[in-house]
Amino acid sequence: MDFKNSDTITGPRTEDQLPHSAQAAVKIVIVGGFGVGKTTMVGSVSEIKPLTTEETMTQAGVGVDDNYGSDTKTATTVAMDFGRISITDQLVLYLFGTPGQERFWFLWNGLFEGALGAVVLIDTRRLEVSFDVMGRLEERGVPFVVAVNSFPDAPRYAVEELRTALDLSEDIPIIECDARRRASSRDTLMTLMRFLHSLAMAGALRR
8 A cells, every 4th residue: 555645643633732731630521311411511612622422313212212302413422522621721621521321321430430520411301310310420429510501491490499309418519501602611610620629628627
C-alpha cells in the first residue's frame, strides 16, 4: 500500500491538547434516564470536540426502552459521551456521559470507576426514572448534585417539593439548568465542585 499521499495520525489536534498549566484532572460522570440531556450537556460545555457514541434508534427498542416524553428522539447513546473542560488553569474535568436506556446500564459500573462526583440530570416529566440512577450512585459511594434540565413543556416545582419527591437529604444541592447553554452547564459543574469541596472539608474537620 502506498502511504506517500495518505494522511497520517501524528497525535491529538492542537486545540485538543491538555494545557501545559494543568496540574490536576478529575473524572466526573453525567448520569440520568433516557433523553434527559446528558449528550447535550457534554457537548455544550466541552472545550474539545466531544466524543459521542450515538446510534440511530430502531424498532428493536420498541417495547423494551421507556421513551416516554422523548418521542422525537431519533438517536441514543449506546456506550458513553466524553468531553473536557478546564475549570481553572490548573484544574481540568473529564466528563463522561452515561447511556440512558436501562438495557445499557451494565456499562455504568465501568464509567463510575474513579469518578470523584456526578451530575444527575432529571426531567420533571419523568421523575421516577431518577430513583434507580441515584440509587446506583449511592451504592458506589459517588457524591452527586441534581440538575433539573429545562424542557419547555415540563412542569416546574419548588426545590423543596423536588427534594421531598426524590427523597434527598438537605445537603444535596438541587439546581435548575439548561443543558443546551454552555454557561448553564458550566455553572452546574461548578456547583458540583463546590459540593465536593465542602464534603472534603467536612471530612478533614472530622479527622
